[in-house]
Amino acid sequence: xxxxxxxxxxxxxxxRRKARTALTVIGMVIGTISIVVMVSIGxxxxxxxxxxxxxxxSMTMIQVQKYGIIYDEDGxxxxxxxxxxxDSVVELLKGIDHVRAVSPVISTYAELYSGKFEKxxxxxAMDSESFEAFGFPPLAYGSxxxxxxxxxxxxxxxxxxxxxxxxGRNFEEKDVDPLTEEVTMKFRQYQTHPRKKEFxxxxxxxxxxxxxxxxxxxxxxxxxxxxxxxxxxxxANTLTLEERKRAMSVLDSYEEIRINVDNIDNVTEVQxxxxxxxxxxxxxxxxxxxxxxxxxxxxxxxxxxxxxxxxVSAINIANTMVMSIYERTKEIGIMKVLGCLVxxxxxxxxxxxxxxxxxxxxxxxxISYVLSFLINKYGSGIxxxxxxxxxxxxxxxxxxxxxxxxAAFGMLIGVLSGYFPARRAxxxxxxxxxxxxx
Amino acid sequence: MEKEPxxxxxxxxxxxxxxxxxxxxxxxxxxxxxxxxxxxxxLLGTSGSGKSTLLNLMAGIEKATxxxxxxxxxxxxxxxxxxxxxxxQRYLGFVxxxxxxxxxxxxxxxxxxxxxxxxIAPKKRKKLAKDMLAQVGLGSRLMHKPKEMSGGQQQRVGxxxxxxxxxxxxxxxxxxGNLDTxxxxxxxxxxxxxxxxxxxxxxxxxxxxxxxxxxxxxIHILDGKIQSIEITDRASSEDMQVxxxxxxxxxxxxRGGEQVSTET
Numbered sequence: 001x002x003x004x005x006x007x008x009x010x011x012x013x014x015x016r017r018k019a020r021t022a023l024t025v026i027g028m029v030i031g032t033i034s035i036v037v038m039v040s041i042g043x044x045x046x047x048x049x050x051x052x053x054x055x056x057x058s059m060t061m062i063q064v065q066k067y068g069i070i071y072d073e074d075g076x077x078x079x080x081x082x083x084x085x086x087d088s089v090v091e092l093l094k095g096i097d098h099v100r101a102v103s104p105v106i107s108t109y110a111e112l113y114s115g116k117f118e119k120x121x122x123x124x125a126m127d128s129e130s131f132e133a134f135g136f137p138p139l140a141y142g143s144x145x146x147x148x149x150x151x152x153x154x155x156x157x158x159x160x161x162x163x164x165x166x167x168g169r170n171f172e173e174k175d176v177d178p179l180t181e182e183v184t185m186k187f188r189q190y191q192t193h194p195r196k197k198e199f200x201x202x203x204x205x206x207x208x209x210x211x212x213x214x215x216x217x218x219x220x221x222x223x224x225x226x227x228x229x230x231x232x233x234x235x236a237n238t239l240t241l242e243e244r245k246r247a248m249s250v251l252d253s254y255e256e257i258r259i260n261v262d263n264i265d266n267v268t269e270v271q272x273x274x275x276x277x278x279x280x281x282x283x284x285x286x287x288x289x290x291x292x293x294x295x296x297x298x299x300x301x302x303x304x305x306x307x308x309x310x311x312v313s314a315i316n317i318a319n320t321m322v323m324s325i326y327e328r329t330k331e332i333g334i335m336k337v338l339g340c341l342v343x344x345x346x347x348x349x350x351x352x353x354x355x356x357x358x359x360x361x362x363x364x365x366x367i368s369y370v371l372s373f374l375i376n377k378y379g380s381g382i383x384x385x386x387x388x389x390x391x392x393x394x395x396x397x398x399x400x401x402x403x404x405x406x407a408a409f410g411m412l413i414g415v416l417s418g419y420f421p422a423r424r425a426x427x428x429x430x431x432x433x434x435x436x437x438x
Numbered sequence: 439m440e441k442e443p444x445x446x447x448x449x450x451x452x453x454x455x456x457x458x459x460x461x462x463x464x465x466x467x468x469x470x471x472x473x474x475x476x477x478x479x480x481l482l483g484t485s486g487s488g489k490s491t492l493l494n495l496m497a498g499i500e501k502a503t504x505x506x507x508x509x510x511x512x513x514x515x516x517x518x519x520x521x522x523x524x525x526x527q528r529y530l531g532f533v534x535x536x537x538x539x540x541x542x543x544x545x546x547x548x549x550x551x552x553x554x555x556x557x558i559a560p561k562k563r564k565k566l567a568k569d570m571l572a573q574v575g576l577g578s579r580l581m582h583k584p585k586e587m588s589g590g591q592q593q594r595v596g597x598x599x600x601x602x603x604x605x606x607x608x609x610x611x612x613x614x615g616n617l618d619t620x621x622x623x624x625x626x627x628x629x630x631x632x633x634x635x636x637x638x639x640x641x642x643x644x645x646x647x648x649x650x651x652x653x654x655x656x657i658h659i660l661d662g663k664i665q666s667i668e669i670t671d672r673a674s675s676e677d678m679q680v681x682x683x684x685x686x687x688x689x690x691x692x693r694g695g696e697q698v699s700t701e702t
Contacts, residue, residue, distance in 0.1 A: 005554050016542055334538050337499060338552045338599075339527035342519055430499050434538055 001344045010351040013324070021356065024320040028360020028410060029367065031313030035306030036368035036406050037396065041375070042299030044397040049295045059284055060100075061134065062259040062271050064093070068280025083279055085254040093259055096273045098266040101133035105256040106228060110221065112203075114176045114183045117163035123221045125228035126258070133260045137217055141179075142207025150224035153185075153206045158218040160208075178206060187235050190243040199235040310409075313360065314417040321353050321421035325428075332425055333433025342426045349422035350415050357414020361407040368406075372396040446607065446639050447473040447496065452505035454491055454662075465491040466502070467662035473655065475606075478633060478640045480653035488662035489643045490611055496641065497530060497609050498522040509607065527556050531600035531638075533629070535612035537592040539584040539599075545571060546580040549598045556603060570598040574628060590621035594628065601632050608633065610642040614649065623686050626652050651685040 001009075014021045070079040085104070093102045106125040111118060126134075128145040136144065136154075145152040155178070165172040176183060183203045192198050209217055229251055236247045259274070259281075261267045267285040274281040325332070332345060375396040454466035465488045473479045483489040494500040496507055498514045507514040510529055517525060531552075532538075539548045546567050553563035571577055574594040584592050593613060600608050610629065614622040630652055633640045642653065650656045650668075658665040 001554055002557055005560075012542075330538075331540055334540060335551075335555075336523070337497070337526070337532055337538075338555060339523050339525075339530070340555045341523045344555070431494060434534070434536070 001340070001347075006344065006348055006351055010348055010355055013328075013348075013352055014355060017324070020320060020323070024316055024356050025360045025363065027313040027316040028357055028414070029364040031306075031310040031413075032361045032364025032406050032410055033368050033371065034309035035303075035409075036365060036398065036402060037371055037375070038302035038306035039299075039402060040368070040372050040396040040398045042302045043399060043402075044395045045298055046295045047394075047397055049291055059264050059288070060261045060267060062261060062267065062274065062281050062283040062285075064089070064257045064259065064274060064279050064281045066253065066255050069282065070280050071282075071286065081280060085257050086252065089279070090254075090257055092277060093257060093274065096259075096270055096277075098262050098270050099259055100262045101127075101130040101260040103127040103130040103134070103258050104225060104254040105258055106225060106250060107255045108187065108250065109189065111186050111188055112159075112163070112183055113186065114163055114181050116165045116167060117172075117174060117176065118166065119159075119163045121159050121221055122219060123223060123228070125223045125225040128224035128226075130258075130260065131222070134258065135260075136209075136222070137212040137214070138210050140208045140210045144207065145224040145227065147224075147226075150227035151205045152224075153203055154222040155206055155208050156218045156220045156222075157209055157211050159221060178203060178208070187232075190239050190247050192238050193240045196238045199238045201231060310413060314413045317353055317356050317414050318417035318421060320356065321349060321418045322424075324352070325349070325421050325425045328425075329428055329433045330436045332428050333430045333436075336428075336430040337434065346422045346426050349425050350418050353414040353418020353422070354411050355414070357410040357412070357417075358407060360414075361410025364410070365403040365406050368403075369398065372398050443474040443476055445472045446475040446477075446510065447641070448506070448508040449496070450506040450508070452492075452495060452507055453503045454488075454495055454500065455503045464488075464662045466495060468505075469659075469662070469664055470505075471657060471664060471667060473639060473641060475639055476633075476637045477655055478630065478653045479642070479655045479657065480650045481641065481643045481657050481659055482645070482647065482650050483659035484645055487659045489645075489659045491662075492659065493609055493611055493641065493643045497532070498525070523555075527552065527603070529606050531603065531605035531608040533593070533596050533600045533608065533610040533613040535615035537584065537589075537596045537616075539592055539595055541584050544581045544583055545576060545587070545595045545598075548584070548595055549602050552599060552603050566602055567598070570602045571595070573632070574598045588621075589617050590624060593617060593621075593625050597625070597628055597632065601636075601638070604636060605638065607639045607641065610640060612644055613642065614644075614646070619690055622649075623689060648685060648689045651688075 064083070064085065066083060066085055068081050068083050069077060070081065072078050087104070090102055090104050093099065103126040108123050108125075109120060110123045111120050128147065128150060131144050139154070140157075142152060142154070144154060160178055160183075161175045162173050163176050165174075184200050185203055186198065186200045212218070232247070232251060236244045239247055259270065261270045264285070267283055268289070271281050271283050271286065335345060336342075376394045379395045449472065450470050452466055452469045453464065456463040456465055467488075469492065481489040481492060491500065495502045496509065496514065498517065502515045505515075509525075512525065514522070514525075540551065543551070546564070549567040549570055550563050553566060558566075568577070568580065571580060574597055576591060576594055576598070579587065579591065582591075584595065587595070593616075596613075600610075608629075613629065614625050617625060626649060629640060629642075632638070642649070644650070654670055656668040656670070658668070
C-alpha cells in the first residue's frame with residue numbers, strides 16, 4: 001500500500017471511534033504534560049543551582065591557602081594546617097596535568113584617601129600573565145597590567161563607592177570617580193619609622209572593571225605581583241627596622257596560590273593531585289558535588305513521576321489498539337483475502353497507534369508551554385525555598401529540544417504500545433476472521 | 439482444430455486433515471482434478487462435504503496437509519504468506535456468500551480496495567472502480583454504504599470488487615446463498631457474463647444443484663472425495679441461451695412460492 005493510503009486509512013479508522021480516540025489522546029496529553037513539565041522543572045532547578053554557584057566564584061579555580069583546611073569527603077571541616085607557600089610550590093603546581101595557570105597571591109589591606117574621604121580596600125597581587133586564564137572580567141576603561149607595563153592598578157567596581165568622611169559630624173559618605181578626583185593609597189599595617197615620611201602613592205595608572213555577577217571581583221584591587229613587590233619594598237623602607245623585617249616576610253611566603261584548571265570536569269582530578277602532593281586545596285567544586293547530586297536527585301524524581309504518567313498513557317494506547325483489533329477482526333480477514341500484505345496490516349495499526357501518540361504529544365507540548373509560563377509567573381516564590389537561596393532563575397525551563405524529544409517520544413510510545421496489538425492483528429486467520437460479525 | 443486450453447488450476451492428491459482430539463477428520467481426501475483456462479467450474483456438494491475447504495485450499499487461505507495445488511504454475515501450499523498475498527492481488531478474485539464488504543466504506547471504496555493493495559494511483563483506481571460498478575448496474579449507488587443496500591446490490595458490489603483487478607481466476611463461495619431466486623439468477627448471469635468478457639476462470643462452490651447448470655464442469659463432492667466429474671459440452675452460444683432460460687425456469691419452479699415473479 002502507498003503511504004498516503006495507509007495514512008488515510010489510519011485517520012479514517014481513528015475518526016470512526018471519535019470518543020475513544022479523544023480519550024486515548026487525552027491520556028497521552030496528560031502523560032506528555034507531566035513528563036515535559038517535570039523535566040522542565042528539573043532543568044530549571046538545576047540551572048538555578050548553577051547560576052547561584054557561578055555567582056560565588058569561578059568554578060575552574062582551586063585555591064591552596066596558607067592556612068589550609070582539610071575537608072572530609074562530604075565537605076566537612078576536619079582540620080587546619082599551616083603550609084609554607086613559596087615559588088617552589090608554584091613551580092610544583094604548574095607541573096600538574098590540566099593546569100592552565102598558576103598564580104601566587106599576596107593579599108593585603110590598603111587605605112584609600114580622596115580629600116577628606118577615606119575607605120579600606122583589599123589588594124590582591126597576582127601574576128598579571130594569569131589574569132586572562134582566571135577569567136577576569138572585561139574592563140570599563142583602562143587596560144590590564146602586563147609584564148612590560150606592570151604598574152596598572154585594576155579596581156573592582158565597588159572599590160570606589162562609599163568613601164566616608166570620619167572627621168565630619170554627620171558621617172558623610174560619597175562615591176569617588178577616580179577619573180576626576182585624586183585618590184591616594186596608603187599601607188598602614190606596620191609602624192612607620194619616626195623620622196621617615198609615611199608611604200603614600202597616588203593612583204594615576206589604573207583601570208576599572210565592568211560590573212560582574214562574581215562578587216569576588218567587586219571589592220578588590222588587583223595588581224601585578226612584581227609591581228606590588230616594588231611598591232611594597234618602597235613601603236618597607238619607610239618602616240622601623242624591626243617592622244621592615246616583618247613586612248618583607250609577606251613577600252616570601254604567599255597567602256595563597258591560585259590554580260586555574262582547563263576544564264570544569266577536571267577540577268576534582270587536579271584537586272586530588274594537589275592533595276597527593278601534600279597540600280590542602282579548596283575549590284567551589286567540592287561543594288558543588290553534593291549540591292549537584294541533590295539537584296540530580298530532584299530531577300530524577302520528577303522524571304520518574306513524569307514517566308509513570310507516560311507509562312499509563314502507553315498502556316492506554318495499547319488497550320485502545322487491542323479493542324480496535326477486536327472490532328476489526330472481520331475487516332482484517334477481508335483485507336488479507338483481498339491480497340493485503342501482512343506488512344501493510346501491521347503498518348496500518350502501528351501508524352494508528354503512532355498517530356495517537358503524536359497527536360497527544362503535540363497537544364501536550366502546547367499545554368506544557370502554557371503551564372510552564374504560569375509556573376514561572378506564579379511559582380517563583382517556591383523556587384527560593386527549594387534551592388535555599390535567592391535566584392533570578394526560572395522554575396520551569398523548556399529547552400528547545402524538549403518539545404521535539406517529547407513529540408518523538410510520544411510517537412515512539414504509541415508505536416511501541418501498538419506493536420504487540422499490531423502483531424496480533426497480522427496473526428488473525430482470514431477464514432475465521434471473515435466468519436465473525438462486524 | 440481448436441487448441442486445447444491450458445490447465446490453469448491443477449490439484450494432485452490433495453488432502454486436508456483436521457485433528458479433533460484423537461480423531462482425524464479428512465475434510466479433503468485425496469482429491470485430484472484440473473480446471474482449464476476460461477472454464478466455469480462448479481464444486482457441488484452438501485454442507486460438510488468439504489467443498490468450501492477445497493476452495494480455501496486453492497485460494498491459499500488454508501494450507502493443505504499434503505498434495506499439490508498448482509495455480510498458474512505455482513504450488514500454492516508451498517508459498518509463504520507474503521507471496522500468497524501478492525499472488526492473490528495479481529491473479530485471484532473472491533465472491534463470498536456473506537458479501538464480506540467493509541461496512542464503514544462506500545460501494546466505491548469497497549471496489550477500490552483491492553486496487554489500493556496493488557499500489558494503483560488513486561485517480562486510476564477510482565475510475566476503474568466506477569466503471570466496474572457501472573457494469574454491475576450500480577453506477578448510481580457509488581456513495582452508498584453496504585448497510586444501505588439490498589442483499590442483491592451488496593453482492594453486486596462484491597462481484598465488482600472481485601473483478602475490478604481483472605483477475606484470471608475468481609473464486610465464488612456460495613455467492614447466491616443469501617439471495618432470493620430472482621436475484622440469484624441476476625447475480626449468476628452477471629458472474630457468467632463478466633467471466634466470459636475477460637476469459638476469466640470461475641471456481642464456484644454451491645450446494646444448489648440447479649446452479650450447476652451454469653458451469654462447464656461440475657465436480658460432485660461427498661465426504662471430502664470426488665464422486666464424479668461432469669463435463670458439459672461446450673454448446674453454441676445460442677444453445678447456451680436456451681439452456682440457461684430453462685435453468686431459470688426450473689430454478690423458479692424448484693423454489694416456488696419463494697417469490698412472486700412477474701415472468702413465466
